[in-house]
Amino acid sequence: MTVIGKYPFQLSPQDCDFREQVSLPALGDLILQAAGKSADENGFGMQKLNTANRTWVVSRMAIEMQRFPKWREWINIETWVEEVGRTSTTRHFRISDEYGKEIGGSSTLWAMIDVESRRAIDLKTIEGLSEAASGIPAVIDKPGRVPSVDGGTKKTHNVRYSDIDFNQHANSMKYVEWLLDSFSLDWHQNHYIKRFEINFLHEVLYGDQVEIFHKQDKMLSLFEIKKPDGNGVCKMKLEWQ
């Protein structure tokens, strides 16, 4: 068992936005990749779960960056499990540059479900997982409950081929892309994402049309994505500076 897994990534052009810095969805993808690698290495990852018809689902995520690294930079993502409860477990991340200097962090909350019944699995029954609980806290505040959007603007999006991942659901980082696409290049040029938080509610499928609600209050952005039947898909909060 490796309590803290450490994974290096070099930022490719496709990870970066027009400022040549890693985009938030690409960074989120790398964080989720690090989580997957660490879980696989410790025997409770998707490689093993797939055969048991179970899957990890992330329910909350927060990312805070002091600096968004640039194209060609190597970054290290260190990750560890803090606590394991019956229905949820916390996994944290420390992001550092190639010299080891901390440039940001992430904190996530996960559950495990049975693929068919969609019911939660008791995490205490998962081999190796409780042993991985290190008690090491996150380097940033844990993700909280993101408030609903009251009022604001609305746009719609049809879930398409390029939105869909292995589970045939929209990839969770696509929600972040839809969010960022709501801001002009000028806004992106002049503002910096201090903290991002997301609560995942229900998954969306290919062909679904979703409604994206957005309320902006100075440097605080609240987003809520809903299905037309009113079921929530996710809620997101961005703090800019």
Next chain:
Amino acid sequence: MTVIGKYPFQLSPQDCDFREQVSLPALGDLILQAAGKSADENGFGMQKLNTANRTWVVSRMAIEMQRFPKWREWINIETWVEEVGRTSTTRHFRISDEYGKEIGGSSTLWAMIDVESRRAIDLKTIEGLSEAASGIPAVIDKPGRVPSVDGGTKKTHNVRYSDIDFNQHANSMKYVEWLLDSFSLDWHQNHYIKRFEINFLHEVLYGDQVEIFHKQDKMLSLFEIKKPDGNGVCKMKLEWQ
């Protein structure tokens, strides 16, 4: 000078579509990354050109795959320059799996322009480039002239933050994404891309609204993207089986 550069890539979840196989735009990105690395290593890449206010532009590209590799696989992309003329140069690619077995290839045509005047640079004046011309042919047919779309369907797309790359133009692989998003999951599930060809015409900027024309003739798809002023952005051809 390394005549044939060889670059390994491991396919990440974000490179892959719902079938867990590399998507065409992600594969195209890796091919362009290999081109960039090879040019940089031989002294005529973007790292050097940026300081001289010049840039490479790809004008035509073809990709043919016998098999689309899967998530977690390592692939090797070998690349070399075949010929160097005054206004264009050919660069080819051989894609192999981790055992060295060829699984596909690509062939591209490039020009170099002055960033400010947008005029072509005489490639014979570029240090090291003519020496890199290996005369080694492509492993697939070179990209030809893609016909215009006559009739068919039309949809529009507004170029947004997530479409834009370093040059503040829409990333060329986004055109491929828009194209693939025109097909249902069911079509993708049941068809295989045999050959892809693209001709690049004019770049599009953030905020531009483009028109995407599509004509389907059995297993042949023709696409043409235009600006509202009628200027062509690109033409694409897909052969399915």
